Amino acid sequence: MILIVPANPLRPRRPDEHFAAEAEAARAAGFQVAVVDHDAVARGCDVHRAVASVSGTGAAVYRGWMLRSERYAAFAEALAERGVVLRTSGEQYRRAHELPGWYAALAAVTPASVWTRGSDQADLDQARVALGPGPAVLRDYTKSMKHYWDDAAFVPELDDAVAVWRVASRFLELREDDFVGGFVLRRFERFTSAEVRTWWVNGDCVLIGPHPDSPNERPSVEVDLESLTPMIAGLGLPFVTVDLALRADGVWRVIELGDGQVSDRPTTIEPEAMIAALLGPPRP
Structure with missing residues (x-):
């Protein structure tokens, strides 16, 4: 597995500072790390040049800034031409990233x-x-x-x-x-807890933590994922986040589903925990 992160705009051979800790954790776990020119990808200009520094072949996961769905699809295509296949396809990214793609499957548990x-x-x-x-x-x-x-x-x-x-x-x-x-x-629904961000890989919840907007706040009751788990698995999406909050009547509700590649990690979750959950054990 290759972890792909945005390059530092001032030092283009190094990871962007926001993702540097995750890149370091991935390397320490034995994974390859590559950088791409996020700004070029986001603008849709010369995407092939933007990914030119990605070497090696095989499966990859992106951890970076948000991209429009059409830009992500072009990004995935450019990488595929180099033999690097993002675990999340362009179609899967759109379904996770845009509300109309996931709403029907979660209508019973979201506003x-x-x-x-x-x-x-x-x-x-x-x-x-x-x-x-x-x-x-x-x-x-x-x-x-x-x-x-x-x-x-x-x-x-x-x-x-x-x-x-x-x-x-x-x-x-x-x-x-x-x-x-x-x-x-x-x-509009009235919520009584801070949001909780849950991280899912291939339909399994691998990490539960606070939302990045409130990294030090945790709910006073345990998050109940029993009814949600088969719904997320049924989406067939490889890597997503689901933000939850406790409604005034004591029911956990989905606030947002997003593609995990562009979901921010709260500062109170260690990068090593994120990499372990996302990439799994290192290859021998």
């Missing part, structure tokens, strides 16, 4: 959601009517702007078309060219 294709106001109006009255959270296929909660995320009442579009407009302003797919409206 009710509807979405649009594109950013047209009329389509958003249809979506809000379909979800029905009440509060909601607005996002796009891959990300919310929860740090701008009142301005660009929380919708107090979906029946208020003017207020919904005001939040959506601010969301578009903040996301700019990073807007992905369309608007998503998710029924």
